[in-house]
């Protein structure tokens with residue numbers, strides 16, 4: 173008899189014990205027993221993914237008060253996170269780094285021993301009087317080359333319920349696997365709760381990543397980005413694994429784009445949080461395969477991708493019938509949905525930018541709310557948080573891609589990188605080749621901080637491939653891995669740079685949110701060489717005639733030459749300044765930056781300088797057309 177199993181037995185019902193015994197992985201017993209011992213759980217519930225167990229998790233989320241079933245539509249519940257727990261917390265998230273190992277300065281880190289002592293101290297006895305829920309998850313479709321297994325112990329029924337909507341069940345996969353199979357581990361406790369069931373000790377919030385042990389510790393937080401272990405927490409471990417094994421784990425959506433004559437091409441896209449990733453993936457008329465995390469592998473010398481998840485934890489702000497019709501329909505129909513940090517009044521959820529009026533009082537993340545209510549520092553509390561979200565299974569969307577669970581994934585024809593860049597990059601361009609795309613668009617991705625992370629908004633920063641928050645290896649190594657990956661492929665996906673946030677001199681956006689649909693359709697045609705392009709110093713630009721046709725066909729809009737020129741003018745000073753910032757960032761922060769990054773950016777600088785000599789500082793795209 174396994175000693176760990178024996179130690180767990182008194183805390184479990186016979187039924188739960190049998191469910192656990194059916195999994196023959198001794199490392200799983202060990203992790204669960206140590207978690208239970210440290211956190212002093214009163215009981216242990218093993219979720220086997222049976223309909224009965226899933227229903228129990230959902231019911232407990234409501235009974236415990238972590239979710240409220242006050243909403244009118246069947247299946248809808250609402251959850252609130254604490255006022256200081258409304259986004260991913262970069263300050264509180266640290267890598268545990270063993271003594272003697274040096275890690276890029278740009279990454280938040282703490283000595284491993286010191287960090288383990290601290291976080292275990294905070295977790296000690298945290299589940300006193302509570303049930304510890306054990307969930308088994310399959311990241312990626314089960315039984316495929318992509319599959320990574322995960323196991324989470326948590327005392328939050330809300331977290332366990334969210335995992336149900338967002339991930340593929342893994343109990344059966346664990347059960348049928350070799351007892352020595354590796355898995356990622358997450359231990360989470362919401363910590364002390366206050367009367368409205370939110371984590372009470374936000375100043376003791378810690379999210380520590382122990383990559384030596386493939387384990388993540390998260391405590392005193394409930395916000396899903398910090399607590400649902402298989403979202404950004406396991407992602408950090410997967411990036412590391414991918415780098416050692418020669419594949420890619422990316423902060424990318426995956427979508428199918430319909431081309432002429434019934435053709436469909438698949439794209440993936442990396443965007444920092446709140447920069448248009450989900451709304452791109454959900455464009456009506458196209459299909460969505462994933463909205464947040466992709467694993468990409470070289471299979472038969474082509475890049476194939478799967479969605480790690482099977483649901484969406486999406487930003488609800490600005491979801492309205494005009495801009496996001498598909499998801500708006502889902503959110504206003506019966507079906508299983510967890511709303512978080514919205515305003516509730518009269519059994520209805522309300523959010524910012526929903527396209528209809530929001531009540532002047534109700535219940536929100538601050539408790540009873542009324543217009544004008546202020547927080548401790550005198551700031552007005554909005555009716556719903558900007559980072560309010562919904563959790564829903566992808567299959568609830570009518571345009572969910574049929575290949576979602578294909579164990580071989582889908583072949584990627586193109587990938588895109590996009591940030592919040594008010595000044596430099598054009599709305600869409602194609603790189604000259606794989607390396608140029610990885611360096612000039614991916615590694616040079618610049619953005620502004622948004623409400624999705626706690627802290628000041630609008631602060632410009634480099635966010636390499638939009639994964640900077642999640643990288644647990646030297647940053648330069650990650651760039652090399654990306655460069656290598658594409659080089660080995662017979663036909664690498666085309667690489668595009670997009671920028672939905674370009675502004676004019678007065679600070680007005682030059683594009684409407686719908687325009688991205690045109691860029692996507694243009695990329696699809698480029699993949700099949702069905703439209704030409706203009707060679708500019710920063711990449712291949714679309715031709716006016718092609719965009720005009722697409723604006724007309726896709727959006728029934730007239731696209732003027734004037735708009736085209738404004739949007740696609742190459743702004744030499746802004747582009748040179750961008751190169752300067754990117755190079756400085758890597759020089760100062762990333763000691764293992766590959767020389768290729770500096771070389772490729774030097775070449776881009778050279779092309780810009782030469783173009784300036786011929787045409788001046790602001791160059792209409794037509795000047796490059798020969």
Ligand code: SPV
Nearest residue numbers: 260396397403404445624
């Ligand atoms: C993001 O912020 O990138 C998200 C949401 O996708 S979460 O990481 O879960 O906070």
Ligand code: MN
Nearest residue numbers: 423444445464
């Ligand atoms: Mn994300």
